[in-house]
Amino acid sequence: MGRGLLLLIVVFFIWAVIDRRDAVVIGIVEGSILALGAVGLTLVYGVLRFAHFAHGDSMMLSAYCAFLLLSGVVTGNRPGVDTEVLPITVSDLPSATSEIWKFSFGYGLLVAMALSALLTAGVLVVLDRLVYRRLRRRNSGVVIFSIASLGLAIAIRSWVLIVWGPTPRKYTTVVRHSVDLPFDTSILADQLFILGAAITVTVLAYILLFRTKLGKAMRAMADNPELARISGIKTELVIVLTWALAGGLVAVAGVLLALQAQLDPQLGFVLLLPLFASAILGGVGNPQGAFFGGMIVGVVQAVVVTFDFLSPGYKFSVAFVILILILLIRPQGLFGVRQ
Amino acid sequence: MNGRVVLETRELVTGYGEVEVLRGVSVSVRNGEMVAVIGPNGAGKSTLLKAIFGLLPAHSGGVLLNGADVTGMSPHEVVQNGLSYVPQVENVFPSLTIQENLEMGAFVRRNGVRERMDEVFRLFPDLAARKGENTGKLSGGQRQMLALARGLMLDPTVLLLDEPSAGLSPKMVGAIFERINRINEAGTAVLLVEQNAREALSLCRRGYVLVMGRNRLEGEASSLLNNEEVGRLYLGA
Numbered sequence: 001m002g003r004g005l006l007l008l009i010v011v012f013f014i015w016a017v018i019d020r021r022d023a024v025v026i027g028i029v030e031g032s033i034l035a036l037g038a039v040g041l042t043l044v045y046g047v048l049r050f051a052h053f054a055h056g057d058s059m060m061l062s063a064y065c066a067f068l069l070l071s072g073v074v075t076g077n078r079p080g081v082d083t084e085v086l087p088i089t090v091s092d093l094p095s096a097t098s099e100i101w102k103f104s105f106g107y108g109l110l111v112a113m114a115l116s117a118l119l120t121a122g123v124l125v126v127l128d129r130l131v132y133r134r135l136r137r138r139n140s141g142v143v144i145f146s147i148a149s150l151g152l153a154i155a156i157r158s159w160v161l162i163v164w165g166p167t168p169r170k171y172t173t174v175v176r177h178s179v180d181l182p183f184d185t186s187i188l189a190d191q192l193f194i195l196g197a198a199i200t201v202t203v204l205a206y207i208l209l210f211r212t213k214l215g216k217a218m219r220a221m222a223d224n225p226e227l228a229r230i231s232g233i234k235t236e237l238v239i240v241l242t243w244a245l246a247g248g249l250v251a252v253a254g255v256l257l258a259l260q261a262q263l264d265p266q267l268g269f270v271l272l273l274p275l276f277a278s279a280i281l282g283g284v285g286n287p288q289g290a291f292f293g294g295m296i297v298g299v300v301q302a303v304v305v306t307f308d309f310l311s312p313g314y315k316f317s318v319a320f321v322i323l324i325l326i327l328l329i330r331p332q333g334l335f336g337v338r339q
Numbered sequence: 340m341n342g343r344v345v346l347e348t349r350e351l352v353t354g355y356g357e358v359e360v361l362r363g364v365s366v367s368v369r370n371g372e373m374v375a376v377i378g379p380n381g382a383g384k385s386t387l388l389k390a391i392f393g394l395l396p397a398h399s400g401g402v403l404l405n406g407a408d409v410t411g412m413s414p415h416e417v418v419q420n421g422l423s424y425v426p427q428v429e430n431v432f433p434s435l436t437i438q439e440n441l442e443m444g445a446f447v448r449r450n451g452v453r454e455r456m457d458e459v460f461r462l463f464p465d466l467a468a469r470k471g472e473n474t475g476k477l478s479g480g481q482r483q484m485l486a487l488a489r490g491l492m493l494d495p496t497v498l499l500l501d502e503p504s505a506g507l508s509p510k511m512v513g514a515i516f517e518r519i520n521r522i523n524e525a526g527t528a529v530l531l532v533e534q535n536a537r538e539a540l541s542l543c544r545r546g547y548v549l550v551m552g553r554n555r556l557e558g559e560a561s562s563l564l565n566n567e568e569v570g571r572l573y574l575g576a
Contacts, residue, residue, distance in 0.1 A: 213442065216435065220443045223432040230392070230426065231489070232418035232447040286434070 005329055009296060016303045021185050023303045029191045029260065031298020032198035036253035037271065038278035038290040039205060040246035046222025046285035047242040048132065050145035054153035055250065055275055060268030061156050062120040062251035063258035067169055069112040076165025090115070102177035102189035105259075109171060113197075113255045120254075121247030127152060128243050133236075153269070160265045169263040194256045201252045202291060205245065209287055214241055222285045274301065274319035281326050283333025292335070297322055343370045345528055346391070346422070346497045350400040353390040360386040362552040363400065366530070368497055373519075373529040375539040375560060378549035379572065384532040385427065387549070388499045391530075392424040393417045405496065419447050421496035427505055430486035431474045438470040440485055444492030452492075459488050462521060480511035487518060497528045504535045516542055540564045 016024050037059055044052045068074065072086035091097050096108030131148055178186045209215040214237075221228040221238050229235055257267060278297045282289025297319055305312040326333065346368040354360040360383045368374045376384050389395045391402050393412050401410040404420050412420070423444075432440050441459060445452045460467035463484050474485060483503055490498055503519065504512040516538055523529050533539035540546050540560040548556040548569060556563065563569050 213446070216439050216442060217446060220432045220435055220439075223434050224429055227426070227430060227432060228443070229414050230394070230418075230424050231443050232415050232493075233443065234415055 005325075006334060009334075012303075013299065016299065020303050020306050021183060023306045024299055025181070025185050025187050026191075027299030027302030028295065029187070029194050029298075030302060031295040032195050032202075033253050033256050033260065033294075034271070034274055034278050034298045035291045035294030036198055036201060036249045036256070037275045038282065038294040039202065039287050040249040040253075041275050042279040042282065042285055042287055042290035043218065043222070043242055044246050045279065047218055047225075047239060048145070049225070050142045050149070051276070052246075053146060053150040053272065054127075054156060055246075056268030056270070056272040057153040057156040058120060058124060058247070058268065059250045059254035059257065059271065060263075060265060061123070061160060061254070062116045062247075063254035063263050063267060064160050064164060065116040065119050065251070066109070066112040066255045067164075067171065067258070067263055069115055070108060070171060073169075074163065076163070077167040077169075078165060097172075099174065102179060103193055104172045104174050104176050104190050109255070109259075113252060116255060117248040117251035120251035121244040124243040124247040124250075125240055128239065133239075157265050157269060164265070166265060169258075171259060171263075190259055194260055197252060197256060201249065205249060205287070208245065214238065218242055218245075219287075270316060273316055273323065274298075277319040277323040277326070280323060280331075281334055283335045286333065286335055289333055289335040293333070344368070344403075345370050345405055346530065347403040348387070348391060348400065349403070351387070351390055351402065352398040352400050353386065353395045354398065355395070359398065360552050361390060364549065364552065364554060365400075366547050366554075366557075368528050368530050370496075371523070371526050371528055372545065373523045373531060373543045375536075375543040375546040376530065376532045376549060377534075377536040377539055377546060377563075377569075378555070380534075381551075382549040383552040384549055385501050386552075388424060388501050388530070388532055391499060392422065415447070418493060418495075421493070422499065423490040423493055423495035423497075424499040425486045425490040425501065425503065427501040427503075431477075431482050431489065433475040434473065436471050436473055437466050437477075437485060440474055440489050441470075441492050444489035448493055455492055455494060459491050462491070462518070462525075463488050480507055480514065483507065483511075483515055484518065487515075487522065491522065491527070495527060497530060498522065500529060500531045502532055502534055504533065504538065512538065536569070537564070 037055060041052060041055045069090045072089035073083055074086060075081060075084045090108045090112045093108060093111065095106065096111065097106045099106055131152065132145060135145055135148060177189050179189050179192060180186045209219060217228065217233045217238050218241060220233060221235060274297050278293035279290045281296060282291065282293030300322065301315050301318045304310060304318045305315050344367050348364055348366050350363045350365055351361050352359060352363055364383065364387055366376065376387060378384050386395065390397060393414050397410050401408055404422060409417055409420055432443060435443065441456050442452065445455060466485055466488055477485060487503065500519065503515050507515060512535065519529060519531065520542055531539055531543060540563055543560045545558065546560045546563045547554060548563065556566065556569065
């Protein structure tokens with residue numbers, strides 16, 4: 001049945017490339033963002049064995065971190081309230097905001113993204129120390145871990161709402177240029193950047209996971225935590241590294257997502273379903289699988305909303321349908337091995 | 340190969356939570372020696388290995404490794420003191436390659452990993468030929484070989500083996516025991532827990548019989564093989 005499902009996906013893609021090329025391009029861009037998030041999600045699941053429900057909201061938080069670093073704005077956008085701005089921001093760097101090539105932003109965004117990645121990695125590591133490590137020491141069950149992460153998700157979202165308010169924000173407001181691509185398609189320059197950044201970060205994560213000792217230890221722990229301990233692997237160190245890597249991936253995904261759409265506090269929560277669908281589609285705990293899972297979900301979502309009989313509002317239900325189908329037909333994921 | 344004791348448990352009492360499985364077990368392994376621990380199901384054989392390795396807390400008694408007290412140490416510290424443990428099941432990383440499995444076996448080792456891997460591959464040439472392959476595809480016997488190889492990566496003083504022959508075909512059992520014998524001949528002391536009592540005793544020099552979490556009998560393997568009680572209980576004679 002798994003082979004049938006894979007065939008169905010391949011046929012769908014071939015048809016989509018022929019008939020809905022523009023939607024496929026958008027889907028690849030959105031899919032690359034999903035892929036970054038899903039790789040982090042699947043790693044956290046693999047190493048820590050619980051569903052990290054705060055993943056989407058961590059993504060949103062990191063997007064706001066970058067917004068803070070760029071704009072310095074620390075207040076909500078309410079009428080009658082003066083906007084407070086931090087005295088120093090990344091945008092104060094010499095010509096940090098002058099646009100590069102056809103992009104809508106300068107190198108300041110890259111600096112903010114890198115700093116946000118460090119900050120988010122730090123936040124996730126600190127949250128692990130404060131919350132999850134205590135639960136590990138008490139040998140709490142997976143449900144407790146997941147509910148704790150759900151609590152953190154709500155806390156993060158509320159905190160962002162309190163500080164920056166519910167109104168959507170943007171990193172830049174300048175006109176966005178588009179670029180022509182071969183095969184009669186075009187794409188926004190910013191989206192080309194999103195794709196490039198997502199692929200670069202994925203390659204870096206791949207090198208870390210498959211070429212370094214600690215990365216291999218992460219995969220080993222996802223495979224068999226008991227044997228990892230027996231082999232002398234420092235499991236707490238691997239856990240810290242896992243959170244740091246997930247934080248870095250989430251931050252890049254969050255900033256790219258805000259660049260693709262716009263910032264708002266609901267940004268992460270609505271992504272939770274597609275993220276889990278991507279991770280499960282690729283086989284939970286399998287980073288390469290999660291990458292392709294994210295790409296597939298992204299493209300299917302983008303193509304399905306072009307159907308005339310479906311309102312675009314159903315976009316996220318596509319992920320839900322994929323999730324249910326994969327759980328029914330092939331719960332170990334497209335690339336997983338039946339245990 | 341001198342007669343120095345490298346691993347010793349003294350009246351070790353342990354168990355899972357309140358339930359005591361070991362009620363005072365004393366075993367010792369001399370340098371380069373291969374020692375068998377046999378006994379009926381539930382005698383505490385596997386529990387003994389877990390307790391030695393620090394996976395279960397000792398309620399009383401202790402574990403000495405090279406004369407130093409390692410009771411209550413974490414597995415991470417124990418492996419650095421020269422002990423390796425190969426569990427009975429789930430003893431490989433299925434989504435890692437053969438080579439990566441061995442690298443993980445050498446996680447605490449800072450240098451000489453490549454040289455040691457070459458040495459281990461010389462002992463297991465069939466693994467060397469497939470080192471880039473994923474472990475998930477290996478047969479039961481090959482997995483067991485890989486598990487042994489992983490346990491050897493730190494060049495341990497003592498290798499703890501939990502029923503390496505479990506679930507294997509008779510032909511594969513012979514091959515595994517032959518390999519264990521070679522590992523021992525190369526100088527590694529082995530503490531072998533086995534259900535396959537006759538094979539284990541014919542391979543080892545000394546043996547212990549555990550019953551109900553206590554030492555029942557101990558002595559030269561040959562005398563245990565000829566012991567009437569052992570014969571009646573475990574050898575089907």
